[in-house]
């Protein structure tokens with residue numbers, strides 16, 4: 001069966017069982033589409049938590065960063081051609097020099113460099129009664145396209161023009177070619193829940209992820225720079241050295257790479 005068929009089925013079941021508002025659910029399903037695997041209990045996304053209103057309110061309430069600071073990091077990372085530091089986002093399409101070295105673990109594909117660090121992190125978390133599991137790792141262009149198209153479709157219901165809908169959609173679902181998930185270095189954890197940052201698992205990650213080379217990629221206070229809304233569930237492998245440096249300095253990846261580029265001049 002095709003993934004989309006499964007998703008449509010899952011969406012129908014959820015709507016009937018949960019009585020969840022249609023628009024809220026479809027957005028959640030679109031975002032999570034096809035990405036829950038390796039978890040027997042997660043075949044149907046029971047907790048569809050995201051909504052358009054949550055997205056827009058969060059984005060507008062974000063602390064503002066001066067536009068000069070934002071423009072200073074616009075070109076960040078373009079000169080850095082290190083596998084683990086590849087910069088991909090709304091302003092940075094997947095560069096041609098980067099090729100993910102994919103392998104499959106527990107039903108999800110990821111870059112080989114992520115497997116050992118993530119396994120170690122999960123094992124240590126588990127020893128502290130913290131359960132970590134991957135909702136989504138590598139996503140190919142076809143899946144990203146369908147997620148993006150669905151997101152745009154949702155926004156056309158509330159946005160005055162199609163281009164407004166596209167702009168709004170870009171903040172929560174990356175355009176094909178601009179998703180960090182195409183690198184195989186990003187993982188969405190524990191069900192992609194808006195309230196993930198209130199859980200012991202999130203707290204544990206905030207304290208320990210850097211020791212395994214992972215960063216919270218889209219922090220709440222960096223939305224103007226990353227151009228992606230706050231995503232407490234999305235972690236990115238960058239290597240231990242970079243992850244610890246970013247944790248210590250409070251920089252996001254764009255800022256870290258900008259400062260790295262500057263200091264090497």
Ligand SMILES: [Zn+2]
Pocket residue numbers: 181186187188234
């Ligand atoms: Zn993600």
